[in-house]
Amino acid sequence: MDVSTLAQSVIAGDRRALARAITLVESAREDHRTQARALVAAVAKGGRQALRIGLSGTPGVGKSTFIESFGCFLTAQGLRVAVLAVDPSSARSGGSILGDKTRMERLSRDPLAFIRPSPSQTHLGGVARRTREAVTLCEAAGYDVVLIETVGVGQSETMVAEMCDLFLLLLAPAGGDELQGVKRGIMEMADLILVNKADGDLKPAALRTQADYAGALRLLRHRPQDPEGFPKAMTVSALEEAGLAQVWSEITTLAEWRRAEGHWDSRRAAQARHWFEEEVRQGLLASLARDPLRGLMGQLGEAVGQGRRTPDEAAAELLALLGR
């Protein structure tokens, strides 16, 4: 299938075409890259926008159950939902989130839902590009909500935050003095903190944890892109499907406010410029890795780490040899 036919099928809402298109943007092959770039540019012209929601949470907080419940809640209202997973660690396990699709049994059978597991990728830059392009493809295919799921590993949250309209952090209730283990810096990105498992014996602990985070959020500076009262900490029970309507109501309140105040468009424009500059930067650095001088760069990095050269001296030497 040529690129323009594939683009038309994606826009027409053909699920198999969408899956094939994502496979194309996941490929690292030079000729596939060229096709993928043309495909994404072609479908982006339509200008369809979904609500892009980032979701982070460490293993064990019930992320799959939450996506299953929340996704089904949304499709029950007639909304079309796409789920994309970002898991830079899956390079080791060979696609660890693949298993989740079987755990999202109801949602994966739902005709209004589209679930795409994380590909095996070693390079975070590659994961970012693939995910960004997959989001554009899902938007073009007419999905109303694109959920971008990530595990709390490395830089992946920052990356996801740079490509979504709002960001959810899912936590488990803490028992007594037990530490939550929220990575510092994540609170910076969260628009909603959801304490899951607010059911059965864990309900009191969930409420306590929610109150703790609500308190911690109040200690942070107000961001211009937030209406009064945001970011917010809430409890949910993915298992009992409790609190989902409230979560959706807070999400739409926030999204509508940001649209009305112009934050939505300016954030998307800033994100697009960020990724352009990042691609140029990555491209320049990648060209270094192919450069005959790459061996020298490694040696200079070693020497700098050992204190035998200063960073600036070593950088100046390398740049001079590069003719830059």
Added chain:
Amino acid sequence: MDVSTLAQSVIAGDRRALARAITLVESAREDHRTQARALVAAVAKGGRQALRIGLSGTPGVGKSTFIESFGCFLTAQGLRVAVLAVDPSSARSGGSILGDKTRMERLSRDPLAFIRPSPSQTHLGGVARRTREAVTLCEAAGYDVVLIETVGVGQSETMVAEMCDLFLLLLAPAGGDELQGVKRGIMEMADLILVNKADGDLKPAALRTQADYAGALRLLRHRPQDPEGFPKAMTVSALEEAGLAQVWSEITTLAEWRRAEGHWDSRRAAQARHWFEEEVRQGLLASLARDPLRGLMGQLGEAVGQGRRTPDEAAAELLALLGR
């Protein structure tokens, strides 16, 4: 004075030579840059190390008073203290921290102390390089503690955290429901949170604020570079010079633990490599700004922000034209 004579005078502890050396590293002139690079490389060979302490806090928390009190506390123990200021905003005000030197009256007269106000610089990359090189010069000059002060503006904390061994965050007591306005992400970097003004009427509020932050810190994940109980929140009174010995005791405990566990050396090595790679990256990007294609890069960035081009398409076009 030639570079090697200047290097010798800096190493001999000549304060005027140190001041002159810092002026040299602050210059953006091409020939000065070459000399500065040689100077820093020459003094770095000695391998002297100071304890590099980063300090952040928004205006009004009593940062100058704290530095004055804490600096004098350290010199009273015979320690030599250098204070460097990083204020990217001073480009507008023409060196806003300059005024602070007069507010640190006692410390600036102390023969064991060396205070250097923030230069007027527009470019954060330039501020980073200057500060890093000034730190190396102060270490070579035999200072035991180098305090790197920054205001809570933009990326300056992240930058300072990447060049210090440990990081202090100074806060004012919050009254009642008043918000602290701690920038999200800063808690990630802090090793000690110091609630200042724990004196007079503000003492109860300072204790409450300290307890709030101690609670918030407990919700965050343990970092491998921290012994049990760190990061920590404490109260101090810079005005009454209370709590300074405890702060110093926590700092030395933390520093000794990190040295013993190998975190100190590995952090310094990682920081040096980071700055090398950052310099190469900046150098490549700066060469773009001088490139005949710079106009095109601006236009492409515009087009991407407006959604007329995809980030990857625009980046590929630019990189192809750059021959990269």
